[in-house]
Amino acid sequence: MSSCEFESLEKSLESHLPESELREVKRILFGKETQKLDLPECAVEAALEHSFELKGYRFEAAQEQLRPPRRIRVGLVQHRTVLPTDAPVLDQVAAMHSRIGEIVEVAAMCGVNIVCFQETWTMPFAFCTREKEPWTEFAESAEEGNTTRFCQELAKKYNMVVVSPILEREDLHNTLWNTAVVISNSGTVLGKSRKNHIPRIGDFNESTYYMEGDSGHTVFQTQFGKIAVNICYGRHHPLNWFMYSMNGAEIIFNPSATVGALSEPMWPIEARNAAIANHCFTCAINRVGTEHFKSEFTSGDGKKAHHDFGHFYGSSYIAAPDGSRTPGLSRTSDGLLVVDLDLNLNRQISDKWSFKMTGRYAEYAEELTKAVRPDFKPKIVKE
Amino acid sequence: MSSCEFESLEKSLESHLPESELREVKRILFGKETQKLDLPECAVEAALEHSFELKGYRFEAAQEQLRPPRRIRVGLVQHRTVLPTDAPVLDQVAAMHSRIGEIVEVAAMCGVNIVCFQETWTMPFAFCTREKEPWTEFAESAEEGNTTRFCQELAKKYNMVVVSPILEREDLHNTLWNTAVVISNSGTVLGKSRKNHIPRIGDFNESTYYMEGDSGHTVFQTQFGKIAVNICYGRHHPLNWFMYSMNGAEIIFNPSATVGALSEPMWPIEARNAAIANHCFTCAINRVGTEHFKSEFTSGDGKKAHHDFGHFYGSSYIAAPDGSRTPGLSRTSDGLLVVDLDLNLNRQISDKWSFKMTGRYAEYAEELTKAVRPDFKPKIVKE
Numbered sequence: 124m125s126s127c128e129f130e131s132l133e134k135s136l137e138s139h140l141p142e143s144e145l146r147e148v149k150r151i152l153f154g155k156e157t158q159k160l161d162l163p164e165c166a167v168e169a170a171l172e173h174s175f176e177l178k179g180y181r182f183e184a185a186q187e188q189l190r191p192p193r194r195i196r197v198g199l200v201q202h203r204t205v206l207p208t209d210a211p212v213l214d215q216v217a218a219m220h221s222r223i224g225e226i227v228e229v230a231a232m233c234g235v236n237i238v239c240f241q242e243t244w245t246m247p248f249a250f251c252t253r254e255k256e257p258w259t260e261f262a263e264s265a266e267e268g269n270t271t272r273f274c275q276e277l278a279k280k281y282n283m284v285v286v287s288p289i290l291e292r293e294d295l296h297n298t299l300w301n302t303a304v305v306i307s308n309s310g311t312v313l314g315k316s317r318k319n320h321i322p323r324i325g326d327f328n329e330s331t332y333y334m335e336g337d338s339g340h341t342v343f344q345t346q347f348g349k350i351a352v353n354i355c356y357g358r359h360h361p362l363n364w365f366m367y368s369m370n371g372a373e374i375i376f377n378p379s380a381t382v383g384a385l386s387e388p389m390w391p392i393e394a395r396n397a398a399i400a401n402h403c404f405t406c407a408i409n410r411v412g413t414e415h416f417k418s419e420f421t422s423g424d425g426k427k428a429h430h431d432f433g434h435f436y437g438s439s440y441i442a443a444p445d446g447s448r449t450p451g452l453s454r455t456s457d458g459l460l461v462v463d464l465d466l467n468l469n470r471q472i473s474d475k476w477s478f479k480m481t482g483r484y485a486e487y488a489e490e491l492t493k494a495v496r497p498d499f500k501p502k503i504v505k506e
Numbered sequence: 507m508s509s510c511e512f513e514s515l516e517k518s519l520e521s522h523l524p525e526s527e528l529r530e531v532k533r534i535l536f537g538k539e540t541q542k543l544d545l546p547e548c549a550v551e552a553a554l555e556h557s558f559e560l561k562g563y564r565f566e567a568a569q570e571q572l573r574p575p576r577r578i579r580v581g582l583v584q585h586r587t588v589l590p591t592d593a594p595v596l597d598q599v600a601a602m603h604s605r606i607g608e609i610v611e612v613a614a615m616c617g618v619n620i621v622c623f624q625e626t627w628t629m630p631f632a633f634c635t636r637e638k639e640p641w642t643e644f645a646e647s648a649e650e651g652n653t654t655r656f657c658q659e660l661a662k663k664y665n666m667v668v669v670s671p672i673l674e675r676e677d678l679h680n681t682l683w684n685t686a687v688v689i690s691n692s693g694t695v696l697g698k699s700r701k702n703h704i705p706r707i708g709d710f711n712e713s714t715y716y717m718e719g720d721s722g723h724t725v726f727q728t729q730f731g732k733i734a735v736n737i738c739y740g741r742h743h744p745l746n747w748f749m750y751s752m753n754g755a756e757i758i759f760n761p762s763a764t765v766g767a768l769s770e771p772m773w774p775i776e777a778r779n780a781a782i783a784n785h786c787f788t789c790a791i792n793r794v795g796t797e798h799f800k801s802e803f804t805s806g807d808g809k810k811a812h813h814d815f816g817h818f819y820g821s822s823y824i825a826a827p828d829g830s831r832t833p834g835l836s837r838t839s840d841g842l843l844v845v846d847l848d849l850n851l852n853r854q855i856s857d858k859w860s861f862k863m864t865g866r867y868a869e870y871a872e873e874l875t876k877a878v879r880p881d882f883k884p885k886i887v888k889e
Contacts (some may be wrong), residue, residue, distance in 0.1 A: 129530040136531070139522045147512040148519070152535070154771030257607035307889050313664040313814050314887045320864050335866065340873065359861055361783050362870045369877045370884040387536030389782050389829040396779035400744050456687040478742055481703050483718065485878040487745045490723065491871040494752045501753040504697045505727040506690050 126383050127413065128432035133450040154447030157182055160463055166232035173225045175202070176458035180441075180449040182404075191483065193466040195347040197374065197404075198235035200226050200244075201439045202457040203412035204459065208247045214258045219245045219492035220273050226459050231281035233461045236308070236347040238285035241410045242355050242378040244316035245270050246290060248410065251326035252430045253419050259332070262292035265304045265315045279310035284345045286352055288378040289501045290332075291315070295433045299333040303352035303378060313343045316356035319363050325385060326422045326432040327356075340366040348466050355379040358393045358407070361400065368401035369484075373466050376406045382433035390438060391448075402473040404464055411437035411457060444472040509766050510796065510817035516833040537830030540565055543846055548874065549615035556608045558585070559841035562616065563824075563832040565787075567848035576849035578730040580787075583609050583627075584822045585840040586795035591630045595643045602628045604658050609842050614664035616844045619691070619730040621660075622759045624671035624793045625738050626684065628653050629673060631763040631793065634709035634815045635803050642715070647676035648687045648698045662693035667728045670737060671761040673715075674698070682716045686735035686761060688726045696726045701737035704748055708768060709805045709815040710739075723749040731756045731849050734885035738762040741776045741790070744783065751784035752867075756849050759852045766817035773821060774831075781825035785856040789849055792819035794840060827855040 129135075140148055149156065160179030184192065203311035205218035223240060230238050242248070246261040263270050276283040284307060291302035301318035317336025321329050340363075342351045351372035357363040358377045366373050377394050381387075392409035412435055419428035438451035441462045452458035473479060493499055512518075523531055532539065543562030553560035567575065588601035606623060613621050625631070628643040646653050657668040667690060674685035684701035700719025704712050723746075725734045734755035740746040741760045750758050760777050764770075777790035795818055803813035821834035824845045835841035856862060876882055 126530065126533070129527070132531055132534050135523065135527045136519075139524065139527070141522065142514070142520065144518045144522070148515055150509070151515050151770055151774070160764065206714055309889065311889055313889060320866065321515070321858075323864065324859055335864075339885060342884065342886045344886050347885065356864070359783060359859070359863060361748065361779070362865070362867075365744065366870065366873055366877070369874075371886055380645065386829075392775055392779050392782065392829070396744070396775050400742060409518065446769075446775070475707060476742070477706055481706065481718075481739070482743060482745070483703065484745075484874060487749065488874040488878050490749055490869065491752075491867060492875060494749070495868040495871050501725065502722060503725045503727050503732065503754055505695060506694055 127455065128155055130455055131438070131453050145485055147356070153223040153450070154444060157447060157449050160461060162233050166229045169229045169232065170459065174457065175226060176453050176456050177229065177461070178450070178452060178458065180462040181463035182443045182447065182465065182468060184468035184471055187467060190467055190481060193348065194463060195236045195466065196234050196440065197406060197462050197464060198230040198233070198238040199406055199408045199439045199441065199460040200238065200240050201411050201437045201452055202226065202241065203410070204247045204414055206413060208249065209417045212257050216245050216261065216270070220270070224277070226457070227277050227281065227283070230459055230461065231283065235283060235461055237284040237345065237350065237374070239376040239378060239406060239408060240288060241408050242380045243290050244288055247414045248380040249416065250329050250332055251422070252416050252418055253331055254418060259299060262290040262299050264294065265289070265291045265302050266312055271306070271312060274304065274306050275310045275312070278306045278308055280306045284308050284347060284348070284350070286376055288352070288354060288376070300336060301329065301333050301354055303354060303376070305350070306350065310348055313345070314341060316341050316354070318357060320357045320360050322356040325424065340370050342367060342370045342372045350374045350375045350376065352378065355381070358397070361397065363403070364397035364401055368403055372403055373469055374404045374406065377408065379407065379409045379463045380435060383436045384433055387436055395442040395446070395448055398444050399446050400477070400478060402444045402469050402478060404444065404469070406443045407442070408439045409437055410435040411455065414473060440463050444469050510838065513838055514821070514834060514836050536833070538828060539591060540830060540832050543844060545616050545844060552612045552615065553842065557840065558609060558613070559836050559839050560612065561835060561841065562844040563835070564846040565826045565830065565848065565851060567851035567854055569741055570850060573850055576731065577846060578619045578849065579847050580619050580789060580847060581613040581616070581621040581823045581825065582789055582791045582819045582824070582843040583621065583623050584791055584794050584835055585609065585624065586793070587630045587797055591632065591797060592800045595640050599628050599644065599653070603653070607660070609840070610660050613842055613844065614666065618666060618844055619694065620667040620669070620728065620733065620757070621879045622761060622789060622791060623671060624791050625671045625761040626673050627671055627761045630797045632799065633712050633715055634805070635799050635801055636714055637801060642682060645673040645682050647677065648672070648674045649687050649695055654687050654689070654695060657687065657689050658695070661689045661691055665691045667691050667733070669733070669759055669761070671735070671737060683719060684712065684737055685715050686737060688733070688735065690840045691729055696728070697724060699724050699735040699737070701740060703740045703743050705739040708807065723753050725750060725753045725755045733757045733759065733798065735759045735761065738764070741780070744780065747780035747784055747788070750883070755786055756852055757787045760791065762790065762792045763818060764792055766819045767816055769821055778825040778829070778831055781827050782829050783861060784862060785827045785852050785859070787827065787852070788825045790825070791822045792820055793818040794838065827852050
């Protein structure tokens with residue numbers, strides 16, 4: 124079985140393990156089981172009709188005396204590009220808008236409050252080509268671009284917060300950024316969050332197109348909780364997750380674009396570790412499929428030039444602060460993951476584990492401040 | 507099947523999954539496969555005779571032109587307590603010394619260069635009882651205690667670095683600490699590393715016995731590489747791993763004592779995430795079995811008093827900077843994990859992924875310094 128045919132880890136385990144062992148295996152691998160969510164029949168039918176996977180799960184929190192539950196519903200969307208990568212730019216964008224429109228309509232049927240799309244969702248992940256044209260033409264204003272206007276319409280129509288990661292063009296200085304636009308359920312652009320850490324690895328030296336973000340660790344207070352966006356490669360940096368949490372994030376989205384050979388064994392680890400370490404929910408989203416480019420390109424790995432850089436393995440999931448996680452969406456098809464979560468769980472787990480209280484952050488601030496100085500002497504003991 | 511009977515995740519997968527799916531499942535769960543190590547026949551026999559599991563694996567690194575391989579062999583030991591917890595203190599310690607002596611002898615047959623034992627290995631993990639006696643009598647001088655002398659003998663005899671986590675009594679101020687003593691293969695005490703983060707959770711408010719360590723993030727330069735020790739609860743704190751790495755650690759040991767219901771789904775995540783994020787090897791070690799105490803105690807969870815606090819699930823493993831990991835030792839029996847690793851892999855993966863280069867640490871130092879001030883204003887955007 125080739126890696127781009129293998130549908131999902133969870134499915135494989137469920138097909139072959141005997142019930143008693145499956146329970147233990149799932150407990151160790153995924154933590155406390157997330158219950159399946161009953162989704163409306165019309166949503167299930169629409170997903171089937173539009174050929175995307177629809178899965179729903181629920182994280183529970185304990186009942187408290189003084190606070191009512193803070194149950195919200197989050198939707199993660201993963202999808203392939205729709206048209207070939209050499210179709211006209213506007214056609215490609217329109218086709219993606221249309222595809223997202225179908226999926227978000229189903230999210231609305233499911234009562235989703237906050238939806239997040241994958242990294243630079245309006246375009247192929249073409250940064251491997253190192254060509255500037257036509258890819259920079261996909262860049263849009265975060266505040267006034269067509270895609271933002273499209274998302275504002277969705278947000279208003281469905282009373283849904285929309286997190287829309289795009290390639291941003293800032294007109295004033297004519298700079299490009301990898302940016303998530305956060306749109307309130309009122310339709311207002313709440314703000315934007317730029318990718319903080321830029322990969323220079325394999326096919327992706329994305330600094331050909333955009334540099335490290337300058338928006339710090341902004342958190343967005345929405346009607347459905349305080350959210351933040353840690354884009355793609357930032358998930359490898361624990362300090363990035365941490366600083367969003369220090370600014371109050373209750374849910375951190377991680378819209379990504381990453382392929383199997385590069386990162387797949389890290390995928391189930393990093394966002395989940397961040398949920399545990401920071402007492403918050405994290406949402407890992409990856410695109411799906413293989414994208415072909417007309418021009419061939421090399422990957423700095425001594426191999427021959429080629430027209431694609433591998434299989435985006437989807438597998439989007441949500442992790443909770445208690446170390447549990449939902450199953451992943453498929454590795455091979457478009458999908459919508461709908462997850463009920465009670466934000467009260469964050470404080471409950473924090474009260475239990477107390478990582479913030481036991482974190483000794485003042486001491487780390489001092490140590491790190493010393494460690495970044497040019498005259499830093501590491502503390503190494505020798506015989 | 508009850509949780510303390512379930513032997514191991516890996517064994518369950520290997521028994522039931524068809525070969526082609528098993529390969530994909532293992533790739534996603536464990537990364538690049540670690541090859542099994544051929545261990546000497548005499549070691550295999552001795553392990554069998556002394557009733558402990560012996561497993562061996564190898565992480566490979568690429569051949570370089572300018573640096574020879576830096577292959578070393580690490581041994582992790584997990585074990586039960588030997589005598590009942592109400593046996594005389596000296597008898598309990600002597601029985602543990604004897605057990606460790608048997609296991610380290612086998613480690614020596616396997617050519618292990620650095621061995622690490624579990625947290626407070628000379629005693630039951632009695633801190634749940636909240637009794638001071640007789641448990642504080644297990645505390646010893648890190649520099650001159652019997653256990654350190656015992657480990658110095660092992661180190662000299664077998665030319666092996668020994669990491670020996672004990673309950674430390676510092677005579678000068680009469681304070682207790684949870685401390686790892688690091689002994690060079692020459693037999694010299696290189697130094698000690700105290701537990702930086704102290705849990706206050708469930709059965710374990712260990713600050714009844716010892717407080718947060720004052721030894722910072724010391725790294726020990728041994729003949730076999732630069733090592734550090736992040737004790738137990740410190741594995742939940744990404745900054746703790748990070749700061750050891752910033753001080754140059756190539757291998758970070760995490761001697762632990764943790765039970766199933768509390769932390770098992772986090773266990774495969776945290777040390778592995780630290781290996782990925784910090785471009786180093788991490789070694790997670792947990793004790794095994796259920797420890798019974800004569801006095802009953804409650805766990806602050808509304809439940810009845812009891813005489814044990816659950817099953818230590820073993821499952822010790824090593825994670826590599828490329829996101830791969832060894833299978834775990836058993837959840838149910840004593841064991842020795844022998845692992846070959848080529849320390850060149852750290853720099854190779856760092857050169858590939860460049861997390862240190864893209865880490866923006868100077869900016870985090872500033873942000874964290876602000877965040878720990880009493881007048882810190884989180885960066886929250888509202889409509």
